Amino acid sequence: MVLGLIGLVFGFLSVPSTVEEASEILASHEEHHSSGEEASHEEANFVDEVRQEHGYSEHAMAQDKDLGHDAHEDGEHMEHVLHQMQAKPWSAAFVAAFFFMMIALGTLVFYAIQTAAQAGWSPVLFRVMEGITNYLLPGSVIVLLIVIFAGEHFYPWQNHELVAEDSILQEKSGYLNFPFWLIRGIIYIIGWNLYRHFARKNSLAMDDAEDLKPYKNLFKYSVYFLAFFIVTESTMAWDWFMSMTPHWYSTLFAWYIFASIIVSAVTVIAIVTVSLKAIGKLDFVNDSHLHDLAKFMFGFSVFWTYLWFGQFMLIWYANIPEEVTYFILRIQEYNPIFFGMIIINFVFPIVILMNSDFKRVSWFVVIAGVIILVGHYIDIFLLVMPSTVGPYWSFGITEFAALLFFLGLFILMVGMGLAKVSLRPKNNPFLVESEHFHY
Amino acid sequence: MASGNVLHVLYNDDDILMKAVKELRSKHYRIIEVYTPFPVHGLDKAMGLPHTRLAICSFIYGLIGLSVATLMMNFIMIEDWPRNIGGKPSFSYLQNMPAFVPIMFELTVFFAAHLMVITFYMRSRIWPFKKAENPDVRTTDDHFLIEVDAADHDLDTLSKFLYDTGASEISLIHNEEHA
Numbered sequence: 001m002v003l004g005l006i007g008l009v010f011g012f013l014s015v016p017s018t019v020e021e022a023s024e025i026l027a028s029h030e031e032h033h034s035s036g037e038e039a040s041h042e043e044a045n046f047v048d049e050v051r052q053e054h055g056y057s058e059h060a061m062a063q064d065k066d067l068g069h070d071a072h073e074d075g076e077h078m079e080h081v082l083h084q085m086q087a088k089p090w091s092a093a094f095v096a097a098f099f100f101m102m103i104a105l106g107t108l109v110f111y112a113i114q115t116a117a118q119a120g121w122s123p124v125l126f127r128v129m130e131g132i133t134n135y136l137l138p139g140s141v142i143v144l145l146i147v148i149f150a151g152e153h154f155y156p157w158q159n160h161e162l163v164a165e166d167s168i169l170q171e172k173s174g175y176l177n178f179p180f181w182l183i184r185g186i187i188y189i190i191g192w193n194l195y196r197h198f199a200r201k202n203s204l205a206m207d208d209a210e211d212l213k214p215y216k217n218l219f220k221y222s223v224y225f226l227a228f229f230i231v232t233e234s235t236m237a238w239d240w241f242m243s244m245t246p247h248w249y250s251t252l253f254a255w256y257i258f259a260s261i262i263v264s265a266v267t268v269i270a271i272v273t274v275s276l277k278a279i280g281k282l283d284f285v286n287d288s289h290l291h292d293l294a295k296f297m298f299g300f301s302v303f304w305t306y307l308w309f310g311q312f313m314l315i316w317y318a319n320i321p322e323e324v325t326y327f328i329l330r331i332q333e334y335n336p337i338f339f340g341m342i343i344i345n346f347v348f349p350i351v352i353l354m355n356s357d358f359k360r361v362s363w364f365v366v367i368a369g370v371i372i373l374v375g376h377y378i379d380i381f382l383l384v385m386p387s388t389v390g391p392y393w394s395f396g397i398t399e400f401a402a403l404l405f406f407l408g409l410f411i412l413m414v415g416m417g418l419a420k421v422s423l424r425p426k427n428n429p430f431l432v433e434s435e436h437f438h439y
Numbered sequence: 440m441a442s443g444n445v446l447h448v449l450y451n452d453d454d455i456l457m458k459a460v461k462e463l464r465s466k467h468y469r470i471i472e473v474y475t476p477f478p479v480h481g482l483d484k485a486m487g488l489p490h491t492r493l494a495i496c497s498f499i500y501g502l503i504g505l506s507v508a509t510l511m512m513n514f515i516m517i518e519d520w521p522r523n524i525g526g527k528p529s530f531s532y533l534q535n536m537p538a539f540v541p542i543m544f545e546l547t548v549f550f551a552a553h554l555m556v557i558t559f560y561m562r563s564r565i566w567p568f569k570k571a572e573n574p575d576v577r578t579t580d581d582h583f584l585i586e587v588d589a590a591d592h593d594l595d596t597l598s599k600f601l602y603d604t605g606a607s608e609i610s611l612i613h614n615e616e617h618a
Contacts, residue, residue, distance in 0.1 A: 313540065
C-alpha cells in the first residue's frame with residue numbers, strides 16, 4: 001500500500017514536469033515545420049555527398065527510403081526530408097509509449113505462461129505482475145492512438161499517391177490497407193486487455209474462493225490468451241513496425257520483437273520485486289525467486305541475441321539490396337548505438353548474470369536490469385527511428401521528455417495497480433510450494 | 440572408507456530421506472554416502488557437500504571451444520585458403536566474423552558439453568563396464584539408502600534413532616571391501 005502511495009506521488013511529480021515538456025514537444029514540432037526547410041538543405045547535400053562514396057548503399061537506400069521517388073531531384077528530396085523531420089516527434093513518442101506498453105504486455109504474457117504452466121515457484125510474485133500489467137490499458141490505448149494518428153509519418157503504404165506508383169505496395173494492399181489495419185489494432189488491444197481484466201478478476205476472486213473455480217478459470221483464460229497473443233504479437237510486429245518500411249520484410253521479425261518484449265518485462269518484474277522487498281512489502285519472497293527471475297533475464301537476453309543475430313546474419317550473408325537496406329541504414333547512420341546496443345543487451349547480461357551467486361544479490365540484479373532496460377529502449381529506438389526519420393535522428397529533449405512522460409505514467413499506473421490489494425495472494429494451489437521455494 | 444561398521448539405512452520416500460539426513464547431521468553422525476533412484480533436490484545442501492565446481496570447468500571448456508573455433512576458422516578460411524563466398528570479405532577475420540559466429544557458438548557448446556560430461560565421469564570414477572557401486576539394487580528402483588558410519592556409536596541407540604527418523608529397514612554391514 002505504502003509503495004502504491006510512493007508510486008502515486010512519484011508518478012504525479014513526474015507527470016506535471018513532463019506535461020510542460022510535452023508542450024515543448026509540440027513547440028519543437030512546430031519549429032521543425034518552419035525551420036526544417038531551410039536548415040535541412042545543407043544537410044541533405046552533405047548526406048548525398050557521403051552516400052556517393054557508397055554507391056551500393058545509396059542505391060539500396062534510395063530504393064528503401066524513397067520508395068520509388070527520385071531522391072536526387074531537389075524538390076522531392078526536400079519534401080522527403082521534411083517528411084522525415086515531421087515524423088520525428090511522433091517517433092519519439094511512439095518509441096517511449098511502446099517501450100512501456102511492451103513491458104506491461106510482456107509481464108502479462110509471462111504471467112499467463114506461469115499460470116498456464118502451473119508453475120510452482122512464481123505465485124508469490126503474481127500480485128507484482130498484476131500490478132505491472134495495470135499499465136496495459138492506458139499504455140496500449142495510447143500506443144494505438146499514436147500509430148493511428150501518426151499515419152503517413154510512420155507508414156508510407158497509407159499514402160495513396162505512393163501506392164499508386166508502386167506495384168509492390170499495390171500487391172500488399174490486401175493486407176496493408178487502413179481499415180483492416182485499424183481493425184487489427186483494435187482487436188489486439190481489446191484481446192489483451194480482456195485477458196488482463198479477467199485474469200485479475202479471477203486472481204482476486206481466488207482470495208475469497210471456497211473452491212478452485214477461479215483458479216481453473218484463470219488457467220483456461222491464460223491458455224486462450226497465449227494462443228491469441230502469439231498470433232496477434234506477430235501481426236502487431238508486422239503492422240506497427242515492419243510496415244514502416246513496407247518493402248522490407250523478415251520472417252524472424254515478430255519473434256525478435258517478442259524477445260525484446262519478454263526480456264524487458266522479466267527485468268521490470270525483477271526490479272519491482274527488489275524494490276518492494278527493500279521496503280519490506282514482500283517478506284515472503286526469498287532470494288531464490290530473485291534468482292529465478294535473474295535466470296530468466298539472462299536466458300531471454302541470450303534468446304534476444306540469438307534472434308537478433310539470426311536475422312542479421314542471414315540478411316548480411318545474402319546481401320540482397322531490398323533486404324540489406326535495413327541494416328545499411330542502421331549501421332551507417334546509427335553506428336555507435338547500433339553496436340553499443342549489442343554490447344549492452346548481450347555482453348553485459350552474459351558477464352554480469354553468468355555467476356549463480358550474483359543472481360541472488362539484489363542490487364546486482366537491479367543494476368543489470370537497468371542496463372538491460374536501457375539496451376532494449378535503444379532496441380525499440382532502432383526499430384522505429386531509422387524507418388521513420390532516417391538519418392535525421394537525435395536523442396534530444398523530445399525523446400527524453402517522451403521517455404519521462406511515459407515513465408511517470410507507467411510508475412503511476414503500476415503503483416496504483418500494486419496499491420489496491422494485498423501483495424500476498426491467497427488460496428492459489430501452488431502458493432505454499434512457492435513460499436517454500438528454494439534453489 | 441570407514442574402518443568400522445557401516446549401517447545401511449533404507450527409506451522409501453525422498454522427503455523422509457531429506458529429513459533423516461538433516462537429523463543425522465544435527466546429531467553429528469557421519470553419513471558416508473546416500474544412494475537415490477533419482478536426483479533429490481536439495482540433498483547436496485542437506486548433506487553439506489561442497490558446492491560443485493563443474494560450472495567453472497564448463498566455463499573454461501566453453502572458452503577453450505570458442506578459441507579453438509576462432510583459430511580454426513581463421514586458419515581455414517582466412518590464412519590457408521581464402522575463398523570468395525558471395526563476395527564476402529575473405530582476407531579479414533573480423534570483417535567476415537558474422538559468418539563464423541554459428542561455428543564459434545556450436546564449438547563452444549560442443550566443448551563445454553562433452554568435456555563437462557567427461558570431467559563428470561572422471562570425477563565420479565565411472566567408466567564403461569564398471570561394476571555398479573550401489574550397495575542395494577533397490578536404490579535403482581524405489582528405495583533410498585543412507586550409509587551411516589557406525590563408528591563406535593552404541594548400535595541400539597543409533598538404530599532406534601534411525602527408526603525414529605522413518606527408516607524402513609536397517610542392516611549392519613561389517614567392514615568389507617568397499618569399492
